[in-house]
Amino acid sequence: MELERLVCNSCGAPLEVPSSAKFVTCSHCSGVLQIRRTESAIYTELLADIAEKTEELSERIDDLATNSELNAIDNQWQIERESLMVHNKHGKSQIPTRGSSMAAGIIVTIFGCIWTVMAINITSSSGSVGAAKGVFPAFGILFILFGIYNSISNFKKAEKYERAERRYRQRRSEAKRS
Numbered sequence: 001m002e003l004e005r006l007v008c009n010s011c012g013a014p015l016e017v018p019s020s021a022k023f024v025t026c027s028h029c030s031g032v033l034q035i036r037r038t039e040s041a042i043y044t045e046l047l048a049d050i051a052e053k054t055e056e057l058s059e060r061i062d063d064l065a066t067n068s069e070l071n072a073i074d075n076q077w078q079i080e081r082e083s084l085m086v087h088n089k090h091g092k093s094q095i096p097t098r099g100s101s102m103a104a105g106i107i108v109t110i111f112g113c114i115w116t117v118m119a120i121n122i123t124s125s126s127g128s129v130g131a132a133k134g135v136f137p138a139f140g141i142l143f144i145l146f147g148i149y150n151s152i153s154n155f156k157k158a159e160k161y162e163r164a165e166r167r168y169r170q171r172r173s174e175a176k177r178s
């Protein structure tokens with residue numbers, strides 16, 4: 001049986017192993033070694049080191065998987081977020097909030113009230129007759145209704161946005177934990 005001369009990769013002690021062997025236990029340090037044969041060299045590698053490397057590698061693969069899952073969740077949220085945003089009068093999208101929808105509704109409603117009161121005063125004092133008496137105050141009433149409707153609809157959008165954002169954050173932290 002042909003013997004190969006090797007050196008323990010762990011402690012440096014010389015080893016003699018059969019050329020067919022794949023593993024050897026070092027008689028000096030009791031390290032369990034794998035025998036690696038390449039075209040140009042034969043060397044030993046401590047199995048504990050191999051196990052550690054394998055574990056490191058699998059951890060890195062786990063990290064990569066987690067990262068790509070997080071990326072997918074983030075991308076999906078970007079798209080969903082865009083669809084839940086409201087557009088202001090300058091065409092810019094912004095996040096709907098309960099506060100701003102209430103404020104906008106209140107402003108339009110106040111404007112509608114002032115308009116209605118002024119329209120009633122003017123049309124009754126100027127002695128105008130017929131349609132004008134009803135039409136101008138009616139504009140004010142429309143404003144008020146529009147203000148209330150708009151406020152409720154934006155409020156609902158704000159709630160929807162908040163729910164979606166909560167879902168996104170939850171999914172993200174779940175992905176991080178796994």
Ligand SMILES: [Zn+2]
Pocket residue numbers: 008009010011012013026027028029030031
């Ligand atoms: Zn050894």
